[in-house]
Amino acid sequence: MCFMLNIGRSCCELKYYINSTQLPQWETCRDLGVVIASDLSPSHHIREIALKAHQRENHILCCFISGDNKLLVKAFTVYERPILEYNSIIWSLCLQKDIELLEKVQRWFTKRLQGLKHLKYGIQLTHLGLPSLELLQLHLDLLYCYKIVFGLIYLDVNKYFTFTSLL
DSSP, X not given: OOOEEOOSSSXXXXXXXXXXXXXXXXXXXXXXXXXXXXXXXXXXXXXXXXXXXXXXXXXXXXXXXXXXXXXXXXXXXXXXXXXXXXXXXXXXXXXXXXXXXXXXXXXXXXXXXXTOTTSOHHHHHHHHTOOOHHHHHHHHHHHHHHHHHTTSSOSOHHHHOOOOOOO
């Protein structure tokens, strides 16, 4: 299926055709699993992955008979976190509302584990040995920067970084 996605604020009045069929104009599209919006905001993608993660979270909690917190946390990190981390370099968190939306996914999960409902979120994470999703996102961003700087990813490092000596 072909369609048009206008990037930016200006309204494009041009119409595009393939074999005399006009291409529809959409506000969002999915490319390699990431939702791209016409304003390039990651918020639409984050809403979609948060919804998908909540659904998977419910499946985990319903399917696992064991109430063992270690087992449930392992299931969360194996089955749910990849949804929240996939291609995060592209849609990196920048808005507080997006950070809170993703963090709510993990907060809701930890709240439903045995003996943790009445603890504060930070204490729950410490008890379970989990990082916050915001901290995990920062870690993934820094890891990507490391790969760029040390040539593990083929990008022109001088385009993205300016180096100064400390002498």
